[in-house]
Amino acid sequence: MKNYRWITLVLLFVIAHSSCQNDKKEIESKAQTKKPNIVFLLADDMGYGELGSYGQKEIKTPFLDELASKGMRFTDFYAGTAVCSPSRAVLMTGMHTGHVSIRGNKGQYEDKYGRVPLKKTEVILPEMLKEAGYQSAMIGKWHLGIPEDISTWAKGRGFDYAVQEQWGEDKNGKEIDERVHWVNNNQDSIFYNYNNYSCLDEFRTDFALDYLDKKDNDKPFFLYMSYRTPHAHEFFLKKTDLYADKIEEWPEIERRHAARITMLDSQIKRLFDKLEAMGELENTLIIFTSDNGPTNENHHSYKFFNSSGNLKGYKRDLYEGGIREPMFAYWKNKIKAGTTSKHPSAFYDVMPTLAELAGVKPPTQTDGISFLPTLFGKENQKQHEHLYWEIQEGASVKGFKQAARMGKWKAVRIANSYKTELYDLEKDINETHDLSSQFPEIVEKMNNILKTESVKMEHYPNSGGIFK
Secondary structure, three states: OHHHHHHHHHHHHHHHHHHHHHHHHHHHHHHHHOOOEEEEEEEEOOOOOOOHHHOOOOOOOHHHHHHHHOOEEEEEEEOOOOOHHHHHHHHHHOOOOOOOOOOOOOEEOOOOEEOOOOOOOOOOHHHHHHOOOOEEEEEEOOOOOEOOEHHHOHHHHOOOEEEEEOOEEOOOOOEEOOOEEEEOOOOOOEEOOHHHOOOHHHHHHHHHHHHHHHOOOOOOEEEEEEEEEEOOOOOOOOOOOOOHHHOOOOOHHHHHHHHHHHHHHHHHHHHHHHHHHOOOHHHEEEEEEEOOOOOOOOOOOOOOOOOOOOOOOOOOOOOHHHHEEEEEEEOOOOOOOOEEEOOOEEHHHHHHHHHHHHOOOOOOOOOOOOOHHHHOOOOOOOOOOOEEEEEEOOOOHHHEEEEEEEOOEEEEEEHHHOEEEEEEOOOOOOOOOOOOOOOHHHHHHHHHHHHHHOOOEOOEOOOOOOOO
16 A cells, blocks of 8 residues: 555656646747847937937936947938927838828818827737737827827727827817826826926836736737937926036036936836846847937027037938937847947838738838848848938928938938939038039939829828929
8 A cells, every 4th residue: 555655656746747847848938939029219309419329428328328339239220200290100100201191290281280190091010019919018208199089099009008198188178288197098197296206207117117017928018118308398307416517517408408318328227127137138129219310499409419410400300410310229149249230221111120020021001121130130131222201390381301312322302492402421421512413313313202202191281292
């Protein structure tokens, strides 16, 4: 009887051990086959020269510079265009501004000039990634819907979890307080009490950390962090002693501008540290960039810190300073550390890149080309024949601008001038010498791009181009 019991115990142990081994193998198999997480970090109005890794001398961004040094830094990466809404529309849809439904921060209606939402027929990133089994979250500035229709807000456009600010009037004509952050469109959402936080981005990062704690661990995630820095209109900002040694030297608006960028740096480090503590870094692609060039608003001067990095122009310009952005990608042990890429790419390349990463086909609407081969150091990177941008600021012809880049050539056209400027970016990155009179054949090619890439779009009467 004793031998029988002993044999029984041994068999139970073997079965239990075998079961544990099988469970371990299943967990390891899942870890190996789980699709990579994606964290997209978007600054608001950050210029090409506002990070130390892109030449900034005064503003301290130690963590972002370190992260850039451990990944791949892009030198020729472009936003969707030179102002918030249309640029973000390009990012979300993979369509350039000659095709996407939003061409400016506002558009023309019969009786008003107001915000225009993305069309429901335009597939956006979280909707695409959902097909690949991703859960998704958007925290921060959305800017792609209208306040009176919550179906156009981030939660209504495929994000499983969304925390966003909103401004304007609701469906009852009541002004919305932009300090209220709407959690999944909930009317009882959370009020940003700036007395409790160093800055708005600390408040938003808290939501991200909470989301990471509560997400489904069996699914890959797409986290879109849409920060507020260094946008010039964060009026509710706690007093900070950052750069206290510059009080006499710098105007207060400039000291606060620098402080907020440094505070953003520390908030992104908090997020990174969380991912590291969770053991997610080896399976997470992190991309950092900005939605357009540096701001020159609210008494801040983009020249004070050389925010454009010696490039011509700033926010709302289609010169390089308005659209060329700092961008780097980090993926532990996947992207070679300390690398730099000159591959010309833009916001509309993000959708096909993430589609390839997730193992799904991008929507047919996209104008982009995946830059995943570049991230992995491959030589089979496809190139754009040209890049294209447009912007409509106000309803007048004067507010319609177009630009295109074809190899080393860059064309800029401000509609009411009826003239296309031409620059050689290899010799003149600052766009100081207009060569249009010397190379009429190149101007003709560029004009053909400007004419054909812009399709007519409701709410934007100058779309399609202005040519005599």
